[in-house]
Amino acid sequence: MSATVSMLRSAPRTAVRSYSSSSQPQRKVTILGAAGGIGQPLSLLMKLNPLVSSLSLYDIAGTPGVAADVSHVNTLAQVSGFAGEEQLGKALEGSDLVIIPAGVPRKPGMTRDDLFNINAGIVKSLSAAIAKFCPNALVNMISNPVNSTVPIAAEVFKKAGMFDEKKLFGVTTLDVVRAKTFYAGKANVEASEVDVPVVGGHAGITILPLFSQVTLKSKTLLDEEIKALTKRTQDGGTEVVEAKAGKGSATLSMAYAGAIFADACLKGLNGAPDVVECSFVQSSVTELPFFASKVRLGKNGVEEVLGLGPLSDYEKQGLQSLIPELKASIEKGIKFAKES
Ligand SMILES: NC(=O)c1ccc[n+]([C@@H]2O[C@H](COP(=O)([O-])OP(=O)(O)OC[C@H]3O[C@@H](n4cnc5c(N)ncnc54)[C@H](O)[C@@H]3O)[C@@H](O)[C@H]2O)c1
Numbered sequence: 001m002s003a004t005v006s007m008l009r010s011a012p013r014t015a016v017r018s019y020s021s022s023s024q025p026q027r028k029v030t031i032l033g034a035a036g037g038i039g040q041p042l043s044l045l046m047k048l049n050p051l052v053s054s055l056s057l058y059d060i061a062g063t064p065g066v067a068a069d070v071s072h073v074n075t076l077a078q079v080s081g082f083a084g085e086e087q088l089g090k091a092l093e094g095s096d097l098v099i100i101p102a103g104v105p106r107k108p109g110m111t112r113d114d115l116f117n118i119n120a121g122i123v124k125s126l127s128a129a130i131a132k133f134c135p136n137a138l139v140n141m142i143s144n145p146v147n148s149t150v151p152i153a154a155e156v157f158k159k160a161g162m163f164d165e166k167k168l169f170g171v172t173t174l175d176v177v178r179a180k181t182f183y184a185g186k187a188n189v190e191a192s193e194v195d196v197p198v199v200g201g202h203a204g205i206t207i208l209p210l211f212s213q214v215t216l217k218s219k220t221l222l223d224e225e226i227k228a229l230t231k232r233t234q235d236g237g238t239e240v241v242e243a244k245a246g247k248g249s250a251t252l253s254m255a256y257a258g259a260i261f262a263d264a265c266l267k268g269l270n271g272a273p274d275v276v277e278c279s280f281v282q283s284s285v286t287e288l289p290f291f292a293s294k295v296r297l298g299k300n301g302v303e304e305v306l307g308l309g310p311l312s313d314y315e316k317q318g319l320q321s322l323i324p325e326l327k328a329s330i331e332k333g334i335k336f337a338k339e340s
């Protein structure tokens with residue numbers, strides 16, 4: 001977290017240094033859905049990232065404007081905008097990392113699964129394009145329902161014969177960001193010094209923060225306080241959807257979280273040691289084929305899926321409760337991709 005803040009503070013200076021650096025790998029990052037509520041601030045944050053040399057912004061419309069705007073920021077990345085399906089291949093070619101925030105967001109009263117009918121098709125066609133134009137890229141899936149869109153992408157990649165489980169990630173970083181913020185507020189500690197793993201999936205009770213493993217405790221919170229923090233983390237997305245009252249879901253905090261996760265992926269690709277973030281990936285940590293847990297990132301994507309560590313009784317119970325819902329969402333995604 002603090003690394004990203006310092007990245008933002010020092011972006012222009014770092015970028016000038018990067019121009020003269022010949023040792024840093026050239027990295028192309030593509031954002032699909034770049035003109036949207038998440039896409040625009042995420043494009044800005046990726047433009048500030050000194051590890052990005054080429055930033056490709058794709059959407060069905062509106063990307064030339066976003067690209068022109070972001071391109072004036074005086075940092076390393078060269079920005080290109082692509083609009084419409086005929087330009088998708090060009091947008092993707094040569095990508096090291098593709099971030100997907102394309103698709104519709106929730107309105108009050110909806111679950112993430114209510115987005116399935118529209119977003120499943122969008123994710124399926126974008127995944128097919130990735131398989132064709134940049135089969136070696138890491139993919140960061142933001143589009144909801146993540147518990148189903150990641151299995152959809154995996155299935156599309158399998159059909160195309162290029163699936164590599166090390167390269168497909170469901171972005172659950174916003175759950176971690178929320179868990180850290182909410183815990184810090186309650187325990188009265190610095191948010192930037194708190195770390196909390198969040199495991200499971202990315203919807204309702206499938207989001208399981210492991211507050212028993214928090215890195216910084218100033219005092220032991222009561223069981224009731226931990227339960228309330230868990231519920232608030234699970235309902236964090238709904239809290240924003242309701243506050244926005246029909247104007248969408250989390251965009252700014254998601255762009256922040258997406259930028260942190262993308263930065264971690266790029267650091268891993270570049271060989272930085274000990275890069276660990278939570279993500280929803282192919283997994284054998286539980287009986288489910290996909291599961292979010294801490295993941296060590298490396299030169300090929302996932303280097304190691306880490307286990308859950310010791311759980312409190314409350315967390316063990318949460319884990320048991322989330323399995324059926326997460327299983328059903330994963331199976332729904334796989335079925336859709338196989339049958340459509
Ligand atoms: N993983 C998470 O933690 C998390 C957090 C917040 C939001 N989300 C999800 O992210 C998605 C986007 O949210 P938003 O607020 O940015 O929505 P938005 O409507 O503001 O933007 C979505 C963008 O996707 C574009 N798009 C639609 N179809 C496309 C296609 N075929 N190819 C390329 N682009 C396409 C739209 O034109 C639009 O610009 C939603 O599904 C939302 O639920 C996930």
Ligand SMILES: O=C(O)C[C@H](O)C(=O)O
Pocket residue numbers: 105106112144174236237238240241249250
């Ligand atoms: O809640 C949503 O619909 C968006 C996102 O998944 C979130 O957690 O904010």
